[in-house]
Amino acid sequence: MIPRIYIPGDSGALALGAEKVAKAVRAELAERGIEAKIVRNGSRGAYFLEPMVEVATANGRVAYGPVKPSDVKSLFDCGLLTGGHHKRWLGAPDKIPFLARQTRLTFARCGVTDPLSLDHYKAHGGLNGLQNAVAMTPADIVKQVTESGLRGRGGAGFPTGIKWKTVLDTSAERKYIVCNADEGDSGTFADRMIMEGDPFVLIEGMAIAGIATGATKGFIYIRSEYPHAVAVMQKAVEIARKAGVLGVNVLGSANSFDMEVRVGAGAYVCGEETALLDSLEGKRGQVRAKPPLPAHKGLFGKPTVINNVISLASVPVIMDKGAAFYKDFGMGRSRGTIPIQIAGNVKYPGLYEAAFGMTLGEIVDDIGGGTATGRPVKAVQVGGPLGAYFPRALFDTPFDYEAFAAKDGLIGHAGIVVFDDSADMLKQARFAMEFCAIESCGKCTPCRIGSTRGVEVLDRLAQNVEPEKQIALVTDLCNTMKFGSLCALGGFTPYPVMSALNHFPDDFRPTPVAEAAE
Amino acid sequence: MSMQPASTEIASRTAAIIHELKGLEGPLLPILHGIQEEFGYVPQDALPVIAEALNISRAEVHGVVTFYHDYRSQPAGRHVLKLCQAEACQSMGSDAIAARLKSLLGIGFHETTRDGSVTLEPVYCLGLCVCSPSAMLDGEVIGRLDDEKLNEIVAEVRS
Numbered sequence: 010m011i012p013r014i015y016i017p018g019d020s021g022a023l024a025l026g027a028e029k030v031a032k033a034v035r036a037e038l039a040e041r042g043i044e045a046k047i048v049r050n051g052s053r054g055a056y057f058l059e060p061m062v063e064v065a066t067a068n069g070r071v072a073y074g075p076v077k078p079s080d081v082k083s084l085f086d087c088g089l090l091t092g093g094h095h096k097r098w099l100g101a102p103d104k105i106p107f108l109a110r111q112t113r114l115t116f117a118r119c120g121v122t123d124p125l126s127l128d129h130y131k132a133h134g135g136l137n138g139l140q141n142a143v144a145m146t147p148a149d150i151v152k153q154v155t156e157s158g159l160r161g162r163g164g165a166g167f168p169t170g171i172k173w174k175t176v177l178d179t180s181a182e183r184k185y186i187v188c189n190a191d192e193g194d195s196g197t198f199a200d201r202m203i204m205e206g207d208p209f210v211l212i213e214g215m216a217i218a219g220i221a222t223g224a225t226k227g228f229i230y231i232r233s234e235y236p237h238a239v240a241v242m243q244k245a246v247e248i249a250r251k252a253g254v255l256g257v258n259v260l261g262s263a264n265s266f267d268m269e270v271r272v273g274a275g276a277y278v279c280g281e282e283t284a285l286l287d288s289l290e291g292k293r294g295q296v297r298a299k300p301p302l303p304a305h306k307g308l309f310g311k312p313t314v315i316n317n318v319i320s321l322a323s324v325p326v327i328m329d330k331g332a333a334f335y336k337d338f339g340m341g342r343s344r345g346t347i348p349i350q351i352a353g354n355v356k357y358p359g360l361y362e363a364a365f366g367m368t369l370g371e372i373v374d375d376i377g378g379g380t381a382t383g384r385p386v387k388a389v390q391v392g393g394p395l396g397a398y399f400p401r402a403l404f405d406t407p408f409d410y411e412a413f414a415a416k417d418g419l420i421g422h423a424g425i426v427v428f429d430d431s432a433d434m435l436k437q438a439r440f441a442m443e444f445c446a447i448e449s450c451g452k453c454t455p456c457r458i459g460s461t462r463g464v465e466v467l468d469r470l471a472q473n474v475e476p477e478k479q480i481a482l483v484t485d486l487c488n489t490m491k492f493g494s495l496c497a498l499g500g501f502t503p504y505p506v507m508s509a510l511n512h513f514p515d516d517f518r519p520t521p522v523a524e525a526a527e
Numbered sequence: 528m529s530m531q532p533a534s535t536e537i538a539s540r541t542a543a544i545i546h547e548l549k550g551l552e553g554p555l556l557p558i559l560h561g562i563q564e565e566f567g568y569v570p571q572d573a574l575p576v577i578a579e580a581l582n583i584s585r586a587e588v589h590g591v592v593t594f595y596h597d598y599r600s601q602p603a604g605r606h607v608l609k610l611c612q613a614e615a616c617q618s619m620g621s622d623a624i625a626a627r628l629k630s631l632l633g634i635g636f637h638e639t640t641r642d643g644s645v646t647l648e649p650v651y652c653l654g655l656c657v658c659s660p661s662a663m664l665d666g667e668v669i670g671r672l673d674d675e676k677l678n679e680i681v682a683e684v685r686s
């Protein structure tokens with residue numbers, strides 16, 4: 010058999026030099042006259058080990074990382090193709106502690122298989138869920154998804170099955186499945202990873218959603234900042250269509266479902282579901298007032314399921330292994346697993362899929378290993394630019410939708426950004442306001458104008474101009490934004506601002522530097 | 528600066544793109560992407576052609592073009608460098624990286640160097656928050672930016 014070498018094509022791995030490593034491996038193979046197949050897999054998500062190169066040996070996969078192009082020659086000298094020992098040797102990838110401790114349901118294949126090989130996909134349990142679904146009634150599929158307890162992973166945590174049921178129960182001659190792949194939150198990359206590393210699981214999830222609700226057409230709306238994900242998804246859709254996974258007879262059944270990949274144009278607010286629908290229709294990405302719900306009147310006025318990438322990509326395993334299997338993981342009303350994305354100033358950054366319920370402290374300190382700079386952790390922002398900053402004092406908060414809400418925070422898309430003690434929380438609060446001002450769709454005054462006022466007020470505070478007055482003003486402004494905004498961009502910007510202010514009050518009382526210096 | 532094509536040429540190339548994409552559901556964004564790919568920006572002269580073909584007002588097309596950060600009204604430099612300025616990258620010093628890059632290139636965000644070699648833009652997350660600070664140069668991703676990598680980037684765009 011021709012040896013197989015896995016070198017990730019994931020953009021995180023590419024950003025760390027995977028392409029140069031691939032080039033060096035190719036050159037080395039040519040020079041030694043060895044024939045081998047190079048597979049560009051996704052990333053397993055242990056980014057501190059990327060570029061992680063793996064070889065398939067008689068005793069299973071053996072990993073090496075982080076590999077530099079200059080390591081390649083010595084890797085071959087040490088017997089790379091048979092898993093020989095080398096300073097970059099990591100052993101069996103699934104035994105690496107960061108990976109071994111995870112519960113990989115949604116990301117089971119990511120980093121393992123060839124993303125664009127449907128055979129590989131099937132050999133690793135792919136299409137079992139869809140196969141089951143085509144033999145079921147739509148109502149039974151919806152019931153299974155509802156019973157699994159799956160809640161939307163895009164941020165709001167709305168039960169996926171209930172959303173699907175509304176669309177199933179709304180009759181129309183045309184319905185749509187829209188996948189929200191706008192992933193604009195800083196600190197998040199789970200959608201990107203799955204699209205680049207296991208695109209068929211998303212296609213399968215969307216096809217199941219279509220069959221469950223009577224929708225025959227799907228759109229994946231991917232942000233333009235993700236050109237690699239766009240390219241992989243487009244290829245995967247074509248392959249799926251040729252293989253009859255998509256088309257007029259999905260897996261040979263009487264169900265018809267097809268889809269298209271669409272690319273955004275650089276507007277954070279287009280991640281909001283109704284703005285996304287307007288954008289798909291070719292309009293400005295402005296938020297629509299609800300009702301009507303997208304489930305009743307969505308894309309082009311037709312009943313539409315709009316779900317996040319991870320929500321949809323979690324459906325195949327639920328349809329394969331059953332609602333009870335999935336529901337068994339988790340805590341409280343947060344069922345199943347969640348791909349936690351650990352990012353920013355952290356020693357072991359990466360994607361960590363686990364059942365709900367780990368504490369924030371376990372995630373940051375045990376899994377993430379503390380900061381990359383080695384300094385103390387000061388704050389972590391959870392849930393993207395609209396999420397709260399948590400101090401160490403709240404590190405006992407379990408990763409659960411309700412527990413985070415109880416602490417005036419949110420899980421959002423499950424991104425965690427770590428900051429060390431050099432962070433200036435007043436500056437972070439200012440950025441939250443600035444970001445809101447840059448990205449506001451302009452529909453409501455508290456968001457459009459309030460955010461700009463917020464920046465000005467915080468700037469005056471930074472200059473120590475009547476600090477008490479500025480703090481009262483920004484608090485008041487946050488209240489207005491919270492209750493007077495149509496969507497969560499204006500409505501949730503107060504979370505990062507107020508959490509910074511409440512948990513790190515010292516940063517909001519700057520001492521006048523000029524006078525203090527002697 | 529790249530040469531801007533004449534308006535008749537813009538109209539005919541725009542018409543060809545529209546012809547190809549008009550059949551899509553919600554064709555406007557794909558058409559605008561196609562036009563930006565063709566010309567490197569969305570020329571004013573393309574707007575009436577689109578408006579007429581899609582049977583919408585010119586003001587509407589203008590409204591859409593100006594709403595999205597991606598569409599340019601002017602050609603960019605030969606290279607486009609997007610520097611992430613969002614929170615995860617901030618936590619790893621993206622502010623200092625931005626300041627250094629601006630001084631190396633002698634331009635600010637949303638500006639192009641005088642020799643037309645590079646346009647510098649801020650971007651809010653590239654999904655590369657595991658290797659912050661990050662950037663994208665002409666669609667190619669770069670992680671763990673430091674002074675050495677900045678110097679390489681500057682040398683590359685100037686060559």
Ligand SMILES: Cc1cc2nc3c(=O)[nH]c(=O)nc-3n(C[C@H](O)[C@H](O)[C@H](O)COP(=O)(O)O)c2cc1C
Pocket residue numbers: 160161162163164165166167169189190191192193194277278279280281282283315316317318320321496497498
């Ligand atoms: C400003 C803003 C940005 C959002 N961005 C995203 C996004 O990038 N991806 C996403 O899935 N949901 C995003 N959402 C949430 C969506 O509106 C919506 O709740 C989600 O797509 C529903 O899918 P789910 O139920 O599967 O989570 C955003 C919401 C707001 C207010």
Ligand code: SF4
Pocket residue numbers: 278296448449450451452453454456457494495496497498499500
């Ligand atoms: S809160 Fe802001 S982004 Fe949301 S609808 Fe209002 S103006 Fe638009």
Ligand code: FES
Pocket residue numbers: 195196197611612613614615616617651652653654655656659660661
């Ligand atoms: S915040 Fe910079 S890549 Fe995500």
